Amino acid sequence: MTVTAGLGVLGTVYSFSKSSEAEYEITKSDNLLFIPPLLYEPLADFYQLPSITVKDSTYSFFPEKSSSSIGLSTNQHELNYLGPTIKVKRGDVVGVTINNQTNMTTMNHWHGLQIPSYADGSPHLLIPPKESWNTTLHIQQEAATCWYHPLNYDIGDQQLYLGYAGLFIIEDDNIQSLNIPTTYGLDDIPLIVQDKVFDNNGQQIYTKQSTNLLDEYTVIVNGTINPYLSIAPGWVRFRLLNASNTRVFDFSFSEQATFYKVASDGGMLNSPVAMTSLTLASGERSEIMIFLKEGNKNIALLATDKLFSDISFLALKITVEDVACTETVLPSRLRPNSLNVNYNLVNTLPVTKQIKFGSDVSKNDSLAANTIYQFNEIESTLLREEDEIWMLELTGNYSIHIYGASFLIISIDDQPLVTSDIGWQDTLFIGKPLKTENKIQKIKLLIKFNYVSYRQGVNRFQAKTNPTSLKFHVPYLYYCRCLDQNGISKIGQFSVSDKV
Numbered sequence: 001m002t003v004t005a006g007l008g009v010l011g012t013v014y015s016f017s018k019s020s021e022a023e024y025e026i027t028k029s030d031n032l033l034f035i036p037p038l039l040y041e042p043l044a045d046f047y048q049l050p051s052i053t054v055k056d057s058t059y060s061f062f063p064e065k066s067s068s069s070i071g072l073s074t075n076q077h078e079l080n081y082l083g084p085t086i087k088v089k090r091g092d093v094v095g096v097t098i099n100n101q102t103n104m105t106t107m108n109h110w111h112g113l114q115i116p117s118y119a120d121g122s123p124h125l126l127i128p129p130k131e132s133w134n135t136t137l138h139i140q141q142e143a144a145t146c147w148y149h150p151l152n153y154d155i156g157d158q159q160l161y162l163g164y165a166g167l168f169i170i171e172d173d174n175i176q177s178l179n180i181p182t183t184y185g186l187d188d189i190p191l192i193v194q195d196k197v198f199d200n201n202g203q204q205i206y207t208k209q210s211t212n213l214l215d216e217y218t219v220i221v222n223g224t225i226n227p228y229l230s231i232a233p234g235w236v237r238f239r240l241l242n243a244s245n246t247r248v249f250d251f252s253f254s255e256q257a258t259f260y261k262v263a264s265d266g267g268m269l270n271s272p273v274a275m276t277s278l279t280l281a282s283g284e285r286s287e288i289m290i291f292l293k294e295g296n297k298n299i300a301l302l303a304t305d306k307l308f309s310d311i312s313f314l315a316l317k318i319t320v321e322d323v324a325c326t327e328t329v330l331p332s333r334l335r336p337n338s339l340n341v342n343y344n345l346v347n348t349l350p351v352t353k354q355i356k357f358g359s360d361v362s363k364n365d366s367l368a369a370n371t372i373y374q375f376n377e378i379e380s381t382l383l384r385e386e387d388e389i390w391m392l393e394l395t396g397n398y399s400i401h402i403y404g405a406s407f408l409i410i411s412i413d414d415q416p417l418v419t420s421d422i423g424w425q426d427t428l429f430i431g432k433p434l435k436t437e438n439k440i441q442k443i444k445l446l447i448k449f450n451y452v453s454y455r456q457g458v459n460r461f462q463a464k465t466n467p468t469s470l471k472f473h474v475p476y477l478y479y480c481r482c483l484d485q486n487g488i489s490k491i492g493q494f495s496v497s498d499k500v
Contacts, residue, residue, distance in 0.1 A: 023298075023300070023314070024254060024298035024299060024300045024314075024317050024318075025298055025317075026228050026317060026319060029226055030226045030227070030228045030317060031224050031225060031226055031227055031228070032224075032227070032228060032229075032230075033189075033221060033222055033224050033227040033228060033229045033316065034222045034223055034224045034227075035184075035185040035189070035190065035222065036079070036082055036083065036084055036085045036166060036167065036190060036192075036222060037076070037077040037079075037084045037085070038084065038085050038087055038184050039074070039076075039084045039085065039086045039087065040086075040087040040088075040184075041088075041092075042089070044092075045089075045091060045092055045093065046092070046093045047092070047093075047094060047095070048094075048095035048096075048097075049074075049086065049094060049095065049096050049097075050074035050075050050076055051074060051075070051097040051098075051099055051132075052072050052074055052083060052084070052096070052097065052098050052099065053072065053073050053074070053099040053101055054070060054071075054072050054098065054099065054100050054101060054102055054106060054127075054164060055070070055071055055072075055073065055101040055102060056068070056069075056070060056101075056102050056103065057069050057070060057071040057080040057081070057163075059071070059080040059081040059163065059223065060202070061196070061198065061202055061204070061220065061223070061225050062198075062202040062225060065201055065202025065203075066202065066203075067198075067202055067203045067204045068162065068203065068204070069081045069162050069163045069204070070102065070159055070162040070163040070164045071083070071163060072084065072163075072164065072166060080163075081163040081223040082163055082165055082166055082192065082222065082223050083148070083164070083165065083166030084166060085166060085167040085168075085169060085184070085190055086148070086166065086167070086168045086169070087168075087169040087170075087171065087184070088137075088139050088168075088169070088170055088171070089139065089170070089171050089172065090139055090140065090141065090142065090143065090170060090171065090172035090173075091139065091140070092137075092139045093136060093137070093138050093139075094136065094137045094139065095134070095135075095136050095137075096134070096135055096136070096137060097132055097133070097134050098127060098132060098133045098135075099131075099132045100127040100128065100129055100130065100131055100132070100133075101129075101130065102129060102159075103129050104155050104159065105126050105127065105128050105129060105155065106126070106127050106150050106155070106156065106159055106164070107121040107122065107123065107125055107126050107127055107133075107150055107151055107156065108121040108127070108133065108148055108149075108150065109121040109122065109148065109149060109150065109151055109403075110146065110148050110168060111146055111147050111148060111149060111168075111283060111401070111426070111427075112144060112145075112146030112147065112168070112265055112266065112285070112406075112426050113137065113139075113141070113146055113168065114140065114141045114404060114405055114406070114450055114451065115137055115138065115404070115451060116451040116452065116453070116454075116456075117403070117404060117451070117452075117453040117473070117474040117475065117476050117496075118135075118453075118454075118455055118456040118474045119135045119136065119137060119138075120403060120404065120474075120476075121133075121150070121151065122151065122403075122474060122475070122476075122477055123151065123153070123373075123375060124470070124474050124475070125474065139170060140450070141170060141266075141267075141406075142170070142172055142174070142266075142267040142268070143170050143171050143172040143174060143175045143263075143267060143268065144169075144170050144263065144265065144266050144267045144424075145167065145168075145169055145170075145239045145241070145263065145265075145287055146167070146168040146169070146170065146265075146285070147165060147166060147167050147168055147192075147241055147243070147285070148165070148166050148168050149164055149165045149166075149243070150164055151477075151479075153371055153373070153479075153491065154371075157245055158206050160243070160245060161194075161204070161206045161245055162204070162206065163223070165192060165194075165243050167190050167192065167239065167241065169184075169239070174268070174335065174336055175268075178329075178331050178334065179328055179329050179331070180235070180237060180262070180289065180328055180329065180330070180331065181235055181236060181237040181289070181326075181328045182237075183326065186231075186232070186326075187231070187232065187234070187235065187236050187237060187325070187326065187328065188236075188237045188239070189229065189231075189236065189237065189238050189239065190222065190239045190241070191221050191222065191238050191239060191240050191241065191301075191315075191316065192221065192222050192223075192241050192243045193219065193220075193221055193240065193241065193243060193244065193249065193303060193315060194219070194220055194221075194243050194244050195217045195218065195219055195220075195244045195245075195247045196217060196218045196219075196220055197216070197217045197218070198218060218313075219249075219303050219313040219315050221315055221316055226314075226317075227315075227316050227317070228316070228317040228318070228319065229316060229317070229318050229319070230318075230319050230320075230321050231292060231318060231319075231320060231321060232292075232320070232321055232323050232324070232325035232326075233292050233293055233294040233320050233321070233322075233325055234291065234292065234325045234326070234327065234328060235289055235290075235291050235292075235328045235329065235330055236289065236290060236291075236292055237262070237287060237288070237289050238287070238288050238289075238290070238301075239285065239287050240278070240280060240285060240286050240287070240288060241280075241284075241285045242280040242281060242282050242283065242284055242285075243282070243283075244282045245282060246282055246399070246481070246483050247282060247305065247306075247307075248279065248280070248281050248282070248305075248306035248307050248397075248399070248429055248431075248483065249279070249280055249303040249304060249305065249306060250277050250278070250279050250303070250304040250306050251277065251278045251279075251280065251301065251302070251303055251304075251315075252276055252277040252278070252301075252302050252304070253276075253290065253299060253300065253301055253302065254298075254299050254300040254302065255299070256276045257276070257290065257299065258274050258275070258276055258290075259274075259275065259276070259278075259288050259289065259290040260272035260273060260274055260275070260288060260289045260290070260330060261275055261278060261286055261287070261288050262287050262288065262289055262330075262334055263286065263287035263334075263423065264285070264286055264287075264422060264423030264424055264425050265284060265285050265286075265406065265423075265424060265425040265426045265427055266406030266423065266424025266425060266426060267335075267406070267423065267424050268287075268334040268335050268423070269334055269335070269339070269420065269421065269422075269423045270333070270334060270335055270338045270339050270420045271332060271333055271334060271420075272289065272330055272331075272332075272334065273421050277304075279306055279429065280429075281399040281427060281428065281429030281483075282399045282427075282481065282483075283399060283401050283427040284399075284425070284427040284428075284429065285427075289330055291330070292318070292320045293320065294320055294322060295320070298317070298319065299317075299318045299320075300314055300315070300316065300317050300318065301315045301316040301318065302314060302315060303315040307397060307431070307483060338420070339408075339419065339420050339423065339424075340420065341408060341419050341446065343410070343416060346387075346389070346410055346446055349387060349388075349389045350389065351389045351390070351391045352382060352388040352389055352390065353380055353382070353388065353389075353390045353391070353494070354390070354391045354392075354393070355390070355391070355392045355393070355394075355478070355480070355490075355492070356393045356394075357392075357393070357394050357395070357398075357480055357488075357490055370482075370487070370488055370489060371488070371489045371490065371491060372488060372489070372490045372491070373490070373491040374493070376470065377468075377493065378467070378468040378469075378470065378473060378475050378493050378494060378495050379492055379493060379494060380494045380495075381467035381468060381494060381495045381496070381497055382449060382494060382495070382496050382497075383496070383497060383498075383499050384449055384450065384451065384452050384496050384497065384498055384499065385448060385449070385450060385499070386448065386449075386499065387446060387447075387448050388446070388447050388448060388449075389410075389444060389445070389446060389447075390407070390444070390445040390447055391442065391443070391444055391445075392430070392442070392443040392444075392445070392480075393440055393441070393442050393443075394430055394431075394440070394441055394443070394480070395439065395440050395441075396431060396482060396483075396484050396487055397429075397430070397431030397432070397482070397483040397484050397487075398429070398430050398431055398480050398481060398482055398483060399427065399428070399429055399480075399481040399483060400427065400428045400429075400430065400478065400479070400480050400481070401426060401427045401428075401478065401479045401481070402426055402447065402476075402477075402478045402479075403426075403476040403477045403478065404449055404451060404453075404476040404496070405426070405447050405448060405449045405450070406424035406425060406426050406447070407424070407425060407426065407428075407445040407446060407447035408422070408424065408425075408445065408446045408447075409422055409425065409428065409443065409444075409445060410444040410445065410446050411442075411443070411444045412430075412441065412442070412443050412444075413441060414442065428443070428445075430443055431483060449476070449496045451496065452464075452495075452496050452497055452498055453473045453474055453476055453494075453495040453497075454472060454473060454497075455471075455472055455473060455474055458472050459472075460498070463497070464497045464498055467495045467497050468495065473495045475493035475494055475495050476493070476494055476495070476496060477491055477492065477493055477494075478491070478492045478494070479491050479492075480492075
């Protein structure tokens, strides 16, 4: 097994022995993990966040080497890469303004939020250069780790790569009652993982076909090259986000240490699930907990390329400080009401949306040219607060994201899954390493939308009776992102209406 730290033009390769911890000692080439600043109003239920300004900037990934980047700043924090972490409570009403001070059109998608489509970002809600977008977020979902970024399509793909991304954390009363780690930056740690290709001058290199999947590359966390983290002994909670454009990573700890998955994209699991590795597709999140004993001085979080190289990257070094810590626990139960699925009932529900798609090879260099997207067409309509069954039949490797709702994976290739161990998701990886047989895979999803897609201020009767009209609807999107090099992706649009 090879572990790589900063693989790429400016990187270094280390051989790794399971019996040695020397690889994980903090050295002069390591950098303290950057923790994005926090925007949080714990005592308010109705409030306006500081305006977030998206700007072209420069950022030094390496000492004395500067790269073009995008940062998201407020009047409280000046950032040249990534954006602040936004933290809210269930029941909050939050006003947000996004100022686009770049020279490119952008948009802001609240990935994982269950909100009306007019409050979410899409190609129908663009922010031109030097203009602003105002929206109000009514937070009605359970505690979850979400994030914000442009749509991974054409210009948005490049903007995400350059640094337009940030976490969006939701808390609720249940989280407060569990006594799990909740102190942001101390025992509740955000980990935004990305892959980068750098040239000899430390400039991050972006190509239209995302990152060349076969190039040597570097894994960074929170914008930090070769990061390390010093932390107090006890339970620590990591909020893992794979913010890469296309990579799929297997995360594990050195020595195959056991950790516990406590939450998926859309909220807490029924109970902690013990594991030694965790796969996350681009856009997917998980919350994990691990117990760090005093004296565990040299451990590491590893990220293994799931699809293309099988190389393990040294993502984060962790050292345990000899200091007092807040006593927290790993509860045996994580939800007040268990997440259970009545499979007999689910199997009687009709399929309301079917997506069949293959990974055909294209010679186009443009990401947009390789994406099937009918901007002016709403392909189907669904009903609000109705259990829906979606059936996906895909050939190839895909990351799939659905706007506006979370779903449960009921089965893959007709084999039922234990949904309580997987939890609510809005992003899904389906596929196999490229060296294996490429065959059709069938995925059955259970999903329900709590909001309609009507445009703000339109006549609700007209919107309901014209479900495929862009005049009355800002459609929700689903995005099937092909992870095979030069493959075809698909963006689909659908509306959600009230029941008759």
